[in-house]
Amino acid sequence: MTTVDGDSSGLFNSPSAIFSYLGRNLDGLRADSTTSAFSDCASDRSGEFAPGSGGRGLLAAACMGDRPDDDETIAQLVSDLESESLETQRSAAMEIRLLAKNNMENRVRIADAGGIEPLVALAQSSELQIQELGVTALLNLSLCDENKERILSAGADRALIRTLRTGTGTAKENAACAILRLSHKDEIKERIGRAGAVPPLVRLLESGSLRGKKDAAVALFALTTVKENKVRAVEAGVMRPLVDLMAEPESGMVDKAALVTLNLATAPEARASLVEEGGIPVLVEVLEDGNHRQKEFAAGILLELCEDSTRNRGLVAREGAIPPLVALSQTGTPRARQKAETLIRYLRQPRSGGNGARTTEISD
Template structure:
């Protein structure tokens, strides 16, 4: 994201620094091989073998069996074949597994739905499969699983939607399918993995303006502020980076202030890690840019000393990223008019 301040355009800090905050959804964590069965032995052999084509063809046929138990077994084995051997992902998709797996996501059996969601997630780890999965109609069933599935199905659906959102054309479709409020709910009420997966998906989806609006309307600011305030949550960085892509919207800035975000951001500048200090400072700049009221609120929270300290101390990297001239900083927060050549408060972002 870019934003303009005093006639100059700056790259958002998150462009260069978010990779450490977010880890991609690499595969499901839904358990490993079943034990004590001929199927498990067959699957172990297939995963170790260079030739699993025959088994894959058989499993794809079983996905459309009249027996729910056979469908479960086939979906589970496909999930594990795709998880444990990357080269199988394209083979499974080419064998015709995608559409029947998507059908399973809409079934009423919770375990069968979970296996279907997770198999689709693992197939989506192959970039060549993403277009096929989206074109086969996976988005709406994944959103339904995000709404009503088991906790594991919800987490894996969030991951699968993240993978599909890495194709730019899918971001709007996912947002319009109702995913954003459900991801916000997972961010607020899910376990740690659910919160992590939801934040990562939201970070990707909210690069699109209409999804930012949906996220703000869904009440995303409250969980973001709460997670940023909880240093023990392991979610501070992720929440701050999600906030950084939203705060360019006036509605987002208003909601952030209403949810008590300014004191939390000031605390991050004071006591956070170096990366947290920098991203919090960027967000505070954007909050203050066009609002004398918000400047006053930020100043009253004691932000000026730690912001000045951030510009004058710390690592060379921090000094390069953040430069705050003290005289002009005071002028900005005093609310006095600022000339176009008198840059009151600015940050330099280096790619």
């Protein structure tokens, strides 16, 4: 028996689990038609900066590609990160970012050489290009599991949150990806939430570029598998952009927004906010017109809303949810069919079932 309508943290307790569920491989680019727009957050996708007047490091990086000749080269680059010259800092950060982008060995060597602490410092720079390079290098280093604790111990969570508030668009996107990569344990998710990551991620979801919205969505999903971050997200106003994105199929964000909403809907604060923001008509429309995955997500969210609320059952029924639910009960996956059947039963007998319990279980 698998609980599918309660807290979904058991299903999505790591970045890899999130992307596996969505048909996405964290290492690259596999995707089907319903998930191709989901950000992979696998390594940086930043543009290359023009070398300034100092260009030594960038030329070396171009010559070496991602294979430095020796540890002395990396040690010198790490030393240059702490130079008094902004141009030297910029060049070294760019080179380290490139060396760490696709090479696991280099990620370990850079960390072993002491590169994490100066990169965290650069990620808090008031010089936006240097800040972006520092954040992006930290993202690439975070792809190595053994670096995660070292990055967090250096205070990277606060640096990344500062970037979410003050950085360039690209820096904010890469900071969101880095937060996802670092959020591999519940205690770390709680720590990052307490440090203030949730409100700026909600703002990125609301007003960022398409890539920024995707990255914010997946970072929020990872963080909100712990209860206290669900409440923080609701208090930060997350339901308004989620409802808006689910209402806009052309955004390519319906799956992502619905999955985050399904995760949040286990919290009573989120359910109340979702109804208040007009989520029920939008979810019924997804049931009618969405793809198979979107319909299943919508049914799961509506089931959360209706399980212990006769008022919500009446609202959902009046929006015309029963016909598309009947169709889903006949054509969906086994999990989707059982969700639809349970929800139909609630809507047809609005005062039965539920009894305030949030333990609906559906067989695999």
